Amino acid sequence: MTWLHDFVLGAPGTTPAVVWGYWVAAVLTLAVYSFLYKDNPLYRFAESVFVGVGAAYWLALLYHNTLVPKLFVPLFPPEGEPMLWYRIFPGILAVFMLLRFFPKLSWLSRWSLGFIVGMYAGVNTTGFAQGDFVAQLHATMTTPLTEGGGLSIALNVAAILGVIATLVYFFFSKEHRGALGGIARVGICFLMVAFGASFGYTVMGRVSLLIGRMTFLLRDWLHLMH
Amino acid sequence: MRREIPLAITFLVGMFMLVDFFVPHTRVSAVGEEMKQWGTIVIAASILLGIGNLIRVHSKKIARRNTGWGYSIVCLTVMSVMLWFGLWPGERLGPSPLVGTIAQGSYFNWMYMYMDVPLQSTMFSLLAFFIASAAYRAFRLRSPEASLLLIAAIIVMLGRVPLGQLMTKGLPEKATLPWLTEAIMTYPNMAAFRGILIGAALGVMATGLRIILGIERSYLGGEK
């Protein structure tokens, strides 16, 4: 009987908001799982709710956490604080961006797009150059090869060869024949082992998500876990 | 002019970001910092654009009574209700902790925690089922490479869980599944991904260069 009570009305100490919440969440969860049987209106309904809630959430957060502090407050500051007048420029670019909805003025949105694309291009170019390209070259060169015992040294040497062979595999200016082809074959072996590892990890990740949902259903909603 | 100005903006902003990376002089850094703050604002607007687009697509669907327009009504209704909770200026209704705020305990937060959270997590947990079914029906030792992949995958799958640890208990350490898994991750996996990383970095750098110099302009869309 206590189980039935907990199931319907929530465990002692749970507020009505939480009890309602668990029920709504459980129904939505089951609606999504109904897709496993086949595509059906219940699943479509849940999917539409999903899209609606997600968009509303993002919009509200964008307003409260980005637009208000970064644009509205600097332009219309409270008493006694300086106005950052130059924030009018990104404000204009932001408005231009939204002009895409008006066909006659949509060409202005390219200004804003140009700004963002240029910024990302600059930032990513240096980020990848320093953080990935140069840093990984350095790390390969400083792989420890004189310490840690025979097995460790052998594995480190193998890793260095693996890096080089992988790069050779992605070399397109010569036919993969002869020695080059041989190295490329080694590269593909390294890639396959890495993809195998990825495969295993991905399986793990997907299963974890299911475990998370089942924990919710079995513990919070059905009170079957202790 | 409709293409030249955006290309010029891209060039100037992109070049400035490159300069900002190499030049620590305070004049450059100060301008750079404000530019980055501008960036967050314009990027926020681009997200607004995406959400606006969504509203437009669903409204059109309803207006034209396209198949599934009922679902579009559901979508827009839920969205409006949640936005009302999240954005309604609370002061006008009198101070309320429930509406017009995103704090813990508000209606907005409730809708997020009990509708968005379960829906998002459940959508992706479907994949556990699909992966299991594909494991039985589609993952095949069809070539030496695929076999190598699957063998590594099986070692990692077992080595990453306590069961695998139990299965090879008692064997010398370097033959246990957890050790083999960690070795795969640290050496061949690391090496291959480093190769991919270096290649991908070059790809991104080349694309960045093309964009900044205006050689790549497909992002601007067609000439209309």
Place this chain on the structure above:
Amino acid sequence: MAQFDLRNVDRRVIFTLIFVAVAWPLIQPMRLPMDVTPPVQQLYDSVEAVPPGSIVMLAGDYSPDTMPELQPMVVAFVRHAFRRDLRIVTTSLWADSPPLIEAAMTPLAEEFGKSYGTDFVNLGYMAGGTVTLLGMGASIPNTFPQDYHQTPVRDIPLMREVENFDDIALVMNISSGTPGTREWVQQVQSRYRVRLASGTTAVAAPPFYPYVQSGQLVGLLGGLKGAAEYEGLVGATGDATRGMDAQSIVHALIVFFILLGNVVYLMERRARPTGAARPARAPEVSP
């Protein structure tokens, strides 16, 4: 043919098996033992090495879809940091993260008697991804002028001590995609010499091993297993540890499926050496 045909198993049978394999160990736990892997140990040691009183940053860049893997990491990290009297500043490049982090921190703050504004602060979400990271490199208060609840940061005592990454002893990035750990490594760790640790989904973890080897990451938690190991080190059983039994059983089941599927496939191929509806191997097949 009425008999059970292994070649044409309805996928719903497989779905049911998976469902049972997850539910059963959750209801009847076995509590299988677990070792700690080096990247997790390194992460734990790095947090231990931060002097008490320092400020650490919890950068949550995840969303509810990966919560089962990542939320336990957040909980364990916050517990670890609070226990060592570290103060926590949280930021998010993903709109979804701030309430999830808040949900994890509120009960722990109560447990450890920590108060908002002096011991921890949630700066909320900021659009912009990599650009936001660079803005933080120049000035964190200018990049996040208000916290999640719209309090100006100058009114928050903890934030008076934070100007940029020089004031942050360690960044723990909880990441499930882009922007995430890769962007933190490229833009923040490389550029501003920050000690960066990462907790990621299992899907994202393998490509980050080069960063662990190069020292760009001081530690890495990969998926539920990484979270469970970290929970073990911190000494608090959580959802990750509880989930590992189910993880074990399902992995074993999937391995069994792969093996069985391939046995059936090989038998089928042997039974029909020629004239099969599909070629065993397309010409020039490699990877």
Place this chain on the structure above:
Amino acid sequence: MRTHSPLVGLALILALCAPVFGAEGETAPPAPGENAPPDPVTLLSARDYLDNNDNGDKIEVTWCLSADDGGGAGDVLEYRIRRSSGPGVAGEVVGTVPAGTTSFLDEGVEPGEAYYYDVAAFDGGSESAPAETGPVTGRRNFFQTSRLPVLVLAALFFAMVLTFTRLAQRGANLFVRRIPGLTAVEEAVGRATEMGRPVLYVPGIGEIDDIQTIASLTILSHVAKITAEYETPLIVPTARSVVMSAAEEVVKEAYAEAGHPDNYSPDNIRYLSDAQFAFAGAVSGIMLRERPAANLYLGAFWAESLLFAETGFETKAIQVAGTANVSQLPFFVTACDYTLIGEELYAASAYLSKEPKLLGSLKGSDWMKVVSIGIMVLGIVLSLFGVTGFAGWFFTQ
């Protein structure tokens, strides 16, 4: 000291300091002020500190511990750092740091002024003789010296990309090897023709601005020319309306170019759904109902890859896949007949389109990989012979 590279200087200091560090914590400190003043610090140096936002107002002072800090009398409590405007002039204390510390960042200097620093160990009663260094000037620097390797390598790479692009524009014949994946694609299409069944081409679920989608559309054009020739139906389901319009254009043009504009059927280029799983479900439906004999998945794929590959395997279609989304590659490799891995997708598109900008980047990246391999091999060999400076130069963090 300032003429040395900071790294070499640091290594030197660490090497010389090593014996002192080794003795740390072995003796209990006697009560302060009991005995003679502590030994002075050694190897004192000061340099302009290069900040990310360099206002020229920071100078970093480094030294080696006094012999009485950790070892010796073990009674050092703190170090006092003084700054003055001339040699031998008694300066003001700008900071004190606890025993065991070997550096101090002075954050309040006037840019452009020359300073002298002296550091003295203090044991609670008396100070050691001060060690002095200088002059040193805080400057607003115009170049972040630690990032020089990034500049050099990026400049070299960019020069190669631009050179190859120019060569390609002038019509030079730049060799790119044929990607085996393309042969697999053509054979799959050929087989579908033999069997009289359609070809299914999924250009991923990325947006039109995703470079993978763009690469995919190039390959789609190639495939469309073959199907136009063979009069084989080509079905292209898309998840983005803009991608659909682009795919329509591409296919129509390809049919016209192949001389069979009448064979083009606009009904086969379909927009199905933006929602990931709804799209995956709909594509699976096409596979089961229309039974394409060749399934080509090229572009940006995420979790739906699994569903496609599985259903396609069930329908016994020949499957060729290609994506740069690494986490999906394992599923394609194990369930498809051929898979284009990562960069191969871009290479295939450059190979087919012969566009100078794509060829230039591809060739530039190729030769930069050769340079990278050269650098790595050289760095490792030199390190093995004890020359670590070359590898060390690439440390930019």
